[in-house]
Amino acid sequence: MYMSSIVKMKMSTNPRLLNDVLTMYKSTFYALKELIDNSIQAKAKKIDIKLIPSSCSEDSINYKRIENIEIEDNGEGVPFSEFEGSIMKIATENKSEGKGVGRFGALQIGKQVKIETAAFDKAKGKYTHTSIEMTAENILSAKDLEKVEFPIETEETDQQCNPFYKVTISNLYQYLPEKIRKKNKLSEEFSDMASFKQALFETYPFDVFEGRISFVVNGDELQREHFLLDAPRLIRKLLTCSDGKEHEIRLMLYRVNLKNSDISIYFQTERGGIKQSIAKYSYVSPWHTPDLGAWFVLIDSDLITPDMMVDFAIADFGNDAKGIQQTIKDAIDEFFKKDNRKFVSFVDRLQADKNYPYHQLTKNPSLEESLFNHTAYILELDQKLLESSSPARGVVYPMMKKLIEDGNVEFLYGEILKLSKESREKFTDLLELTDH
Numbered sequence: 425m426y427m428s429s430i431v432k433m434k435m436s437t438n439p440r441l442l443n444d445v446l447t448m449y450k451s452t453f454y455a456l457k458e459l460i461d462n463s464i465q466a467k468a469k470k471i472d473i474k475l476i477p478s479s480c481s482e483d484s485i486n487y488k489r490i491e492n493i494e495i496e497d498n499g500e501g502v503p504f505s506e507f508e509g510s511i512m513k514i515a516t517e518n519k520s521e522g523k524g525v526g527r528f529g530a531l532q533i534g535k536q537v538k539i540e541t542a543a544f545d546k547a548k549g550k551y552t553h554t555s556i557e558m559t560a561e562n563i564l565s566a567k568d569l570e571k572v573e574f575p576i577e578t579e580e581t582d583q584q585c586n587p588f589y590k591v592t593i594s595n596l597y598q599y600l601p602e603k604i605r606k607k608n609k610l611s612e613e614f615s616d617m618a619s620f621k622q623a624l625f626e627t628y629p630f631d632v633f634e635g636r637i638s639f640v641v642n643g644d645e646l647q648r649e650h651f652l653l654d655a656p657r658l659i660r661k662l663l664t665c666s667d668g669k670e671h672e673i674r675l676m677l678y679r680v681n682l683k684n685s686d687i688s689i690y691f692q693t694e695r696g697g698i699k700q701s702i703a704k705y706s707y708v709s710p711w712h713t714p715d716l717g718a719w720f721v722l723i724d725s726d727l728i729t730p731d732m733m734v735d736f737a738i739a740d741f742g743n744d745a746k747g748i749q750q751t752i753k754d755a756i757d758e759f760f761k762k763d764n765r766k767f768v769s770f771v772d773r774l775q776a777d778k779n780y781p782y783h784q785l786t787k788n789p790s791l792e793e794s795l796f797n798h799t800a801y802i803l804e805l806d807q808k809l810l811e812s813s814s815p816a817r818g819v820v821y822p823m824m825k826k827l828i829e830d831g832n833v834e835f836l837y838g839e840i841l842k843l844s845k846e847s848r849e850k851f852t853d854l855l856e857l858t859d860h
Contacts, residue, residue: 428579433556434570434777435563436513451611455529457627459495462527464631466589470638475620481490485529490614493533493593501543501587504552504578511539511556512574527591528563532608534593535560535600535803543587549581555788617642625651626682628692629720632703633678647855653679653717659755665727666743673748674724675755682718687756689721693728702728703736707753710794712762713767713801723752771797773810780816795828 449455456473463471474494478487502510511527530537533716540555555577562572597608613623621641629639632646639646659675687709690701701722712719726739727748738745761768774780774797782793789797800821804810 426757427581427680428577431576431578433508433512433576434573436508436570436740439724449532449607451607452533452609453611453613455532455624456493456495458529459527460628461500463495463497463589463683464647466497466501466635468497468499468589470498470640472496472640473624474642475614475617476683488596488599489546490598490610491594493596494590496588496590498586498588501589502554503543503545503547504554504580505545505547507541507554507576511541511821518577530591530593531558531560531563533596533610535595535597536593537593538594538710540587540590540592541588545580548580551585552578552580553585554578593596605685621646621650622681629680629682634692634701634721636700651681653681657759659759661751661755663744663751665747671725671727673727673751673755675752676722676724677756677759678720678722679716680720685714685717687719687721687757689723689733689752691723691728693724693730693732702732705738707756708758708759708791708794710797711752711764711768713764713798715762716760721752721756744818757767767801770801770804770810774800777810777817781822792828796825799824842844 449458460471460473460669472494474492475490476494477504478484478491479855480486527539528537536557536559536604537554538557540553541551542551545552556574558574562574596610597604597611605754611619621644624639624641625632628639629651629656630638632651633648635648637730657677659677661673662670663673664670687703687707689707691703691705692699692701694700707721727744736748741748775782782789782796800810803820804826806814807814809820
């Protein structure tokens with residue numbers, strides 16, 4: 425049996441932080457991301473996102489591609505007895521409950537927001553379902569927000585129900601006739617369904633990869649297979665550690681569909697039968713080029729224990745840290761050197777050229793030499809200096825070396841090298857990878 429009622433609640437606000445609550449995120453996607461983060465903090469295992477179009481025909485003048493946005497999770501929910509402290513307390517710095525300031529990020533996207541939640545209320549010994557509707561005008565126009573009463577609809581029952589937390593955003597700024605700020609417009613991530621799913625994956629890649637959270641967008645669950653470009657590759661390495669024992673280090677390499685062409689290394693361990701990433705590192709391999717795309721490398725070994733889950737650092741491996749780090753780097757370099765035959769062949773020809781400005785050739789080139797090789801490779805794709813035996817190499821290569829030594833890589837890119845659009849994009853990726 426359900427017992428329903430409507431009560432009035434006032435918002436409790438910290439004036440020092442109030443101005444930061446609305447339009448505080450750099451885009452509407454980041455505002456939505458804050459709502460998702462809140463769901464994750466509330467221990468949600470499933471987050472259902474719906475970008476709902478108008479119910480009228482697409483040919484209608486009133487049609488909106490996204491009229492309402494819903495985000496619903498199966499996290500802990502908020503019982504009625506905690507609703508006032510958790511939801512009505514605005515501009516709090518305390519996010520331990522998983523529902524902090526970010527819930528008001530919805531008002532950056534639309535002028536009207538409805539929050540619904542269900543949970544078991546220990547204080548009442550019953551299950552409660554509570555909801556509130558608010559508008560940006562209610563908050564922004566109030567001279568004293570703490571005196572404004574909001575109607576809260578609540579019902580309680582002895583019947584068991586699943587906890588949830590749901591935010592519905594409507595009256596989106598995107599479609600309002602008046603001039604609106606850029607931060608209130610739907611950002612490029614909302615341009616189409618594929619772009620939205622891609623942005624969601626790029627934001628929470630290992631929640632998707634490891635199945636920690638099920639993201640469902642308009643009824644379609646994101647699967648890691650949607651973002652894999654090839655079958656994963658497994659590399660096994662044995663390392664004799666300071667304990668005198670051989671330990672296996674397993675590297676699983678995934679080529680993934682991401683905008684940035686970088687290598688991300690994730691250490692993972694197992695807890696409760698579930699593999700979890702505990703640390704992320706970026707690595708710039710001298711044999712990886714932007715045209716190979718982005719890669720995830722998962723590191724798994726019995727050396728990585730659940731005790732390392734908090735504040736993990738490679739130094740936690742003690743005396744074996746350098747050996748483990750070098751083993752991983754060598755394995756990745758060997759993989760890309762073998763896989764990237766076109767670039768390896770080019771480097772061999774480049775190093776044999778009389779105009780090559782580095783004379784002491786090493787197995788593992790320095791970052792500076794590696795950046796030179798990559799720059800020369802991108803230039804070769806456009807200008808064919810080496811292939812055509814162009815005499816310009818005698819001027820261009822020393823100039824490139826000097827500009828790289830001086831840290832003027834952007835000047836080299838912007839003023840010296842005349843590249844095609846595709847090569848400019850590759851060069852931009854290279855700059856982002858090296859952070860030179």
